[in-house]
Amino acid sequence: MGMENALGLGLVRQPKTVLFGPGQRRQLGRYAKGFGTRALVVTDARMATTPEFEALAKDLRDSGLAVTVFDRAEPDLPRRNVMDVASMAGAVDVIIGVGGGSCMDLAKASSAVLAHGGDVRDYFGEFAVPGPCIPVITIPTTGGTGAEVTSLAIVFDEETGMKMAVADAHIEPAIAIIDPELTLTCPKGLTAATAADALSHLVEAYTARPKNPTPEQIATQIYVGKNRITDMFCENGLKLMNRSLERVVATPSDLEARADVMFAAYCAGMAINTTGTAAAHAIQSPMAAIGHTPHGFGVGALLPYVMRLNLPYATAEFAGIAQALDVAAPGSSQEEQARAAIIRIEALLEATGTPLELTALGIDESHFDRIAGSAIKASRLVLNNPAPLTEEAVRKVLARGVAGDRSFWE
Ligand SMILES: [Fe+2]
Structure with a gap:
C-alpha cells in the first residue's frame, strides 16, 4: 500500500456547529x-x-x-x-x-x-x-x-x-x-500531558496512510485514512503548537497561548476523527498498564522512536511537517528537512516534560514481548502506520526507547 492519495480524497466528519473563543x-x-x-x-x-x-x-x-x-x-x-x-x-x-x-x-x-x-x-x-x-x-x-x-x-x-x-x-x-478561558485553571501537569497528546495526534495523523477507501469502506469504517482535509487541519495545528506550546507550559496563565494550543487540539481532533492515530498509540495502550504514565506522556515518549521507524516510509510527510514548523532550510534535501522536523517535534515534547526515554516509564526488556504482541492487535491503528508495524518493528522501537537512542536509523 503506497503513500499516495490516489483518489484526491477529502473527507471529514464533524459537529454541525463549532464555536471557538474566549468567553x-x-x-x-x-x-x-x-x-x-x-x-x-x-x-x-x-x-x-x-x-x-x-x-x-x-x-x-x-x-x-x-x-x-x-x-x-x-x-x-x-x-x-x-x-x-x-x-x-x-x-x-x-x-x-x-x-x-x-x-x-x-x-x-x-x-x-x-x-x-x-x-x-x-x-x-x-x-x-x-x-x-x-x-x-x-x-x-x-x-x-x-x-x-x-x-x-x-x-x-x-x-x-x-x-x-x-x-x-x-x-x-x-x-x-x-472556550480557552476554561483551560486557565487546568493544572500544569495535565496541560503538558494533554498538549503532548495533541501534538502526537497531529504527527500521527499527518504521517498516516492515505487508504484510498471504497464507498463501502467510507460507510462502514471510522478511520478511512489521511486525506486533504485532515492534512489542512494538521498543518494548521502544527503551526499553532510550534508558536505556543512552549509558552503554555512555561506560562499557563497566558490566554493567547492557551487559545493556540486549544485550537491546535481541536485541529488534531478533527484530523484523528477521520484518520485515527497510529503506532505510538497502538504501542502506548499495552504500555499504560505497566508504568501508569498519563496517556499523553506515554504516547509522547514513544513518538521519537516511532518517527524514526516511519521516516523512510513517510519522508515527504515529515518534510511537510518541517514546513509547518518552519525548520525546513531552503535548498536542503527532503531527508534533511524530515530530520529537522523530527528534532523540532522532540524539542516541543521535551518542553512539555515528556520523558524521552522509556526507562522513565518503568519499561525494560522483560516487557517487550508482551507489549509487542498486544500492540499489533490494534489493527485499526496498525493499518494506519506508514511503516509495516510487525512485532519485530515494535520491539525495535522499544529497544531504542529504553536505550534512549535517538540517532537516526540506517
Ligand atoms: Fe492520544
Missing part, C-alpha cells in the same frame, strides 16, 4: 434550548464545584431548561459511569459533557444508551449504533484530547479489563463550544 461558553444556554427543555450535564467531581460550572448551569436554567447534573465521571471512563447515567437520567433532550476526555466521552456514550436502550457494550465497535442519538454539546476544559469533535467514546469495561470504543458517526457531538 464563548456563555452561549451554552442559547444553543442548548434549541434542542428542548431538559438538559443532562455530565462532568467530574472537581469541575462540578467550580464557579465556571455553576455559571454554565445557571445559564441553562435562565434559558428555560430543567437541568440534571451527573458529577461522578471518573478518569478512563469506566462502563459503570455510563450505566449509572442511563439509570438516573430519565428523558432528556440534550446532553452536555463538560470537562476532559472522559466527561465528553461519557456524554457521547450515554447519548447512544439513552436513545436506544440496552448496555453500552451493545454499541462497542464501529457503526454499531442503530440510529440518531440524543444531541450532545461538548465543552472541553483541558485542551488536548480533541474528544470535543470526535465520534468516539472510549469506555473501560471493568469486567473484561479491556478498553473498548463506541465509534460511530451517530455519536458525533452536535455542537462543540471550545
